Amino acid sequence: MRPSMALLRKDLLLERRAPEAIPAMLLFSVTTFVLFHFGLGRDTLSGQLAAGVLTVTLLFAAILGINRLFVSEQEEGGFDGVMLAPIDRTALFLAKAAALFLFLALVEVVTVAAFALLLLGPSPWPALPGLILILALLDGALALVGTLVSALAIRTRARDLIVPIVALPLLVPALIAAARGAAPLLAASGAGSIPTKWLAILALYDLVFGLLAYAVFDFLLED
Amino acid sequence: MDATPAIELRGLARRYGERWALDDVTVDVPAGATLVVFGPNGAGKSTLLRVLATLLRPHAGEARVLGSPLPDRAWDVRGRVGLLAHEALLYRDLSARENLRFHARLHRVAQARVEELLERLRLGGRADDPVRTLSKGLLQRVAVCRAVLHDPPLLLLDEPRANLDPAAAALIEPLIGRASGRTRVVTSHDPAGGLAEADYALGLRDGRVALSAPAERIEHAAIEELYR
Amino acid sequence: MYGKGLRALSLATFAAVTATFALVFFYAPLDADQGFIQKIFYVHVPVAIVTLCAYIVGAIFAALHLKTRDRRWDLRSYVVIHIALIFNIVGLLTGAIWAKASWGHWWVWDEPTLVSFLIVFLLFATYQPLRFSIEDPERQARYASVFAIMAGAFVPLNFAAVRAASPFVHPRVLGTANGGLPGSMAFVFVCALTAIGLLFALLVSYEIAAKQTRWQLRALRRRLLGGDAVAPLGRSAAPALGAPERPSGPAAGPARGGGRGSHPAEAAS
Numbered sequence: 001m002r003p004s005m006a007l008l009r010k011d012l013l014l015e016r017r018a019p020e021a022i023p024a025m026l027l028f029s030v031t032t033f034v035l036f037h038f039g040l041g042r043d044t045l046s047g048q049l050a051a052g053v054l055t056v057t058l059l060f061a062a063i064l065g066i067n068r069l070f071v072s073e074q075e076e077g078g079f080d081g082v083m084l085a086p087i088d089r090t091a092l093f094l095a096k097a098a099a100l101f102l103f104l105a106l107v108e109v110v111t112v113a114a115f116a117l118l119l120l121g122p123s124p125w126p127a128l129p130g131l132i133l134i135l136a137l138l139d140g141a142l143a144l145v146g147t148l149v150s151a152l153a154i155r156t157r158a159r160d161l162i163v164p165i166v167a168l169p170l171l172v173p174a175l176i177a178a179a180r181g182a183a184p185l186l187a188a189s190g191a192g193s194i195p196t197k198w199l200a201i202l203a204l205y206d207l208v209f210g211l212l213a214y215a216v217f218d219f220l221l222e223d
Numbered sequence: 224m225d226a227t228p229a230i231e232l233r234g235l236a237r238r239y240g241e242r243w244a245l246d247d248v249t250v251d252v253p254a255g256a257t258l259v260v261f262g263p264n265g266a267g268k269s270t271l272l273r274v275l276a277t278l279l280r281p282h283a284g285e286a287r288v289l290g291s292p293l294p295d296r297a298w299d300v301r302g303r304v305g306l307l308a309h310e311a312l313l314y315r316d317l318s319a320r321e322n323l324r325f326h327a328r329l330h331r332v333a334q335a336r337v338e339e340l341l342e343r344l345r346l347g348g349r350a351d352d353p354v355r356t357l358s359k360g361l362l363q364r365v366a367v368c369r370a371v372l373h374d375p376p377l378l379l380l381d382e383p384r385a386n387l388d389p390a391a392a393a394l395i396e397p398l399i400g401r402a403s404g405r406t407r408v409v410t411s412h413d414p415a416g417g418l419a420e421a422d423y424a425l426g427l428r429d430g431r432v433a434l435s436a437p438a439e440r441i442e443h444a445a446i447e448e449l450y451r
Numbered sequence: 452m453y454g455k456g457l458r459a460l461s462l463a464t465f466a467a468v469t470a471t472f473a474l475v476f477f478y479a480p481l482d483a484d485q486g487f488i489q490k491i492f493y494v495h496v497p498v499a500i501v502t503l504c505a506y507i508v509g510a511i512f513a514a515l516h517l518k519t520r521d522r523r524w525d526l527r528s529y530v531v532i533h534i535a536l537i538f539n540i541v542g543l544l545t546g547a548i549w550a551k552a553s554w555g556h557w558w559v560w561d562e563p564t565l566v567s568f569l570i571v572f573l574l575f576a577t578y579q580p581l582r583f584s585i586e587d588p589e590r591q592a593r594y595a596s597v598f599a600i601m602a603g604a605f606v607p608l609n610f611a612a613v614r615a616a617s618p619f620v621h622p623r624v625l626g627t628a629n630g631g632l633p634g635s636m637a638f639v640f641v642c643a644l645t646a647i648g649l650l651f652a653l654l655v656s657y658e659i660a661a662k663q664t665r666w667q668l669r670a671l672r673r674r675l676l677g678g679d680a681v682a683p684l685g686r687s688a689a690p691a692l693g694a695p696e697r698p699s700g701p702a703a704g705p706a707r708g709g710g711r712g713s714h715p716a717e718a719a720s
Binding site for chain 1: 517570571573574577580581584585586590593594596597598600601602604605608609611612613615616
């Protein structure tokens with residue numbers, strides 16, 4: 001655990017020192033809301049449409065973060081500094097996934113507020129607890145799959161192209177579950193409850209990819 | 224005195240696609256000795272260092288570093304090797320102190336050691352500036368700190384004195400020079416200087432061993448021949 | 452030896468495909484609702500089933516590659532996924548035809564199997580670009596295997612999610628006026644499935660044999676004519692097989708030349 005903490009601290013310190021990912025993801029999200037307003041020709045959204053716009057926007061914003069995740073390692077002579085240390089390679093995965101999760105959570109605090117302000121019809125407050133749950137599970141999926149795909153792409157030649165085309169299809173089940181699950185929360189007639197099947201699917205998705213990541217991540221780092 | 228050699232290579236090979244970056248490299252380095260590796264660019268010197276550092280797996284042959292066979296026991300070797308490569312392996316936006324503290328945590332080394340090294344290499348004044356603001360010479364000194372932070376018995380040095388003025392070179396000498404008592408593998412382009420500090424010399428050319436002998440038995444001319 | 456059993460497989464496939472054609476056109480009863488065009492079902496569904504199984508098999512081969520580090524597993528994984536992708540396209544096209552026949556549109560979103568099929572295609576279509584973007588063949592094989600495993604795990608998850616998202620599942624059971632899948636249709640379906648399965652196996656075997664032969668030829672040329680006679684490989688998405696001959700000769704290792712002493716060797720002559 002200690003190496004993961006050291007790696008995580010380093011990444012948080014780097015982002016705080018030279019913020020790149022978080023501001024970009026924030027700006028991108030809010031801009032996308034504006035685009036959706038004009039693209040859909042709507043002032044307010046509710047129900048499935050609102051859930052869809054919110055989750056898809058978060059997904060795209062996450063891609064920005066995923067693209068940058070391993071850049072600091074890659075630039076400083078590859079992953080050598082970390083690879084030379086007597087630590088479990090999985091510690092790197094945990095640290096990066098945790099960092100991505102935290103970045104996403106931070107971005108979502110602002111993004112959901114902006115969404116409520118700009119596009120959401122019904123009041124966000126009753127929806128908030130359910131939304132937090134769904135977004136937490138979605139962030140888990142984004143963090144796990146994002147870290148895997150980022151590690152996969154970082155050493156290829158076209159890494160910022162590979163990330164979206166691989167990650168987005170992979171994330172479809174998570175998106176379906178998140179969007180469908182959030183829809184009743186944002187219903188115009190008042191916040192309903194999340195159908196459990198969506199929570200189950202999201203949880204299953206997180207579990208499967210969590211286990212998978214644990215099994216295969218080493219192979220991405222070795223040479 | 225431990226009789227097991229620090230490094231034992233038998234027919235070590237490493238390919239890159241269809242090309243063999245290292246082919247049939249065989250050499251022994253006793254503990255505490257210095258092996259200097261000569262060879263033109265592309266000869267495989269850096270590849271050899273990276274294999275010894277466990278960053279690359281051998282594709283053929285046998286390799287034992289500090290008694291542990293690679294790649295099976297690579298875990299045992301990590302943490303006992305210090306690598307000084309072309310890249311500094313430091314995060315540009317963090318300061319020298321932050322970088323070293325980070326590496327100290329990864330290697331489970333006390334933070335006091337960081338301060339000690341910063342002191343010894345006279346980096347105190349610039350230790351809190353982002354690494355990207357440091358000159359190449361200072362950067363190299365910080366990289367040396369990183370390489371010896373965990374007190375490794377084996378040092379792998381890729382042209383360690385590049386970018387250093389004589390004063391700085393003198394500062395790092397006790398840490399990474401012969402006097403440090405560690406086993407060292409050093410790459411060099413300088414026949415005279417290289418041979419002077421070597422116990423054994425290895426000449427590589429196109430990944431293959433072109434010359435391999437104790438240093439006192441080698442002529443400068445033989446080394447220059449490698450580059451022709 | 453490469454291509455072992457290919458002839459037998461080819462004959463079996465040819466027989467199965469011909470028999471299935473005959474059965475589909477002359478034996479299978481006409482569907483009560485959809486008429487003749489329903490017969491595309493005998494192509495579409497087997498192709499879909501074979502494709503999805505193939506992706507899972509590709510993932511299993513990839514896992515074997517990572518476990519054993521034997522590059523032949525990577526070759527098998529690559530070929531299986533590559534051909535499955537082609538079958539995937541065929542499946543989508545026949546699916547569109549069937550959708551038009553059944554529901555009047557070239558694409559329907561509430562047919563979950565078809566939709567999942569599209570998503571799976573979008574994912575596996577990135578397999579070759581991913582491979583192509585990695586130059587080092589070793590790393591390419593390893594990363595491709597990791598991808599194949601992730602994608603293989605994704606397939607069932609995807610189906611579950613899309614199915615859960617469909618408002619209702621369109622009945623995929625076809626039948627004569629009596630309803631249900633009558634025996635004759637089931638029989639033809641099983642034949643069609645066998646035929647498509649054999650066809651897939653045949654294509655995979657041919658491609659693997661072709662690649663292995665090409666590599667063998669390359670290695671022979673290099674050995675007989677020298678390294679210069681063989682043009683260096685350009686970038687390729689296909690796995691590089693057959694470790695190139697080492698200049699120092701094959702089977703170089705501790706056994707060769709006896710054990711060396713504990714002192715460095717003498718200067719090479």
